[in-house]
Amino acid sequence: MASSRQVAEMSDNAKAFDSRMIAPALLDWYDRHARDLPWRTGPEALRNGVRPDPYRVWLSEVMLQQTTVAAVKSYYRRFTVTWPTVESLAAAADDDVMAAWAGLGYYSRARNLIAAARKVAEASGFPGNAEGLRALPGVGEYTSNAIAAIAYGEAVPVVDGNVERVVSRLLALAEPVKSAKSLIRETVAAMTPLDRPGDFAQAMMDLGATICTPKRPACVLCPINDRCTAFLAGPDPATLPVKAPKKERPSRLAAAFVAERATDGAVLLVRRPPSGLLGGMAGPYVTEFSSKKDGATGEGAAPFSADWVDCGTAEHGFTHFLLTLEVMWAQTPHGADLPPGAFWCPRERLAGEALPTVMRKAIAAAIPDAFNSGKI
DNA sequence: CAGCCGTGGAA
């Protein structure tokens, strides 16, 4: 925890810091070094009066929540080709959207994406400001402000993880970002220029992603290092922001039962409940995840009686626990009593199903060529 | 409010 003396120093830093001096140098740097990303309208196009499409800005921002640029690119392209407008996305079948999202993670985002698209289509357009955007499902304070700043030029503070890190170093904050949230927001609000709020927000994020990185920041290349308290006076910028102690991830155990239809190799899938872990996604029948010691696995946990073959285990790391899946395989027995909601997925459709990565791992452990058949 | 909610790539 921060001592009162540290907090006093932090406040002095914040007070002495002239936030208005940041934007000019940062925007000058951005004009020369902005990353070329699929969802961006370049600074040059913006000067020529081109306005970003709020649909594309929204879609990219939702995809980018806790997700790397590299991971998002191919998904963003696929979505915008398949659904070029919010109306087309609103008209899509739920499972088509979930299938297109499969592998990107945090699947509640896809559910909220569908709900928000339909709300926008019903209203004949996106809300015209940050406050209205904030009311869409899956759009929180960061995302609403990012969309408003980028698409509408609204001068609202855009604070993401990059910005928190950059500001923590600019002010040499001795507090964890969680408890400095209000100060950071106010600082960013004061830094944001009225004329180019969207470019400023993206410039801050580019800086955080390429220069002011978490572990080894390239301070010597930073366009605002002459205004950075940590760089100028310490502590070492790499030690900021102060992080809360991390908790260890528990291990859990479950069993996956991959049933294959003898006649054609189709795989039995079940639709998972709409909320919770992997909500709304498909997968083989999987037992409840339990603590490692009392995990009810083995043939006794099977959804129906069959000659289950042990295929070994599949490991998968979730955000808050590590999962070991005991994978079992069996051909469909005659007259099997299938789990409720189960359906047979033809082999050639497996790759296109709404299967999370962990479920693909389980299926691949039981049927090594499950996702290869159908391809040449 | 602290815990839940995925994944894959970088270091």
Added chain:
DNA sequence: TTTCCAAGGCT
């Protein structure tokens, strides 16, 4: 190899 964590939101 293991660890860390990325343009957060929801409850």
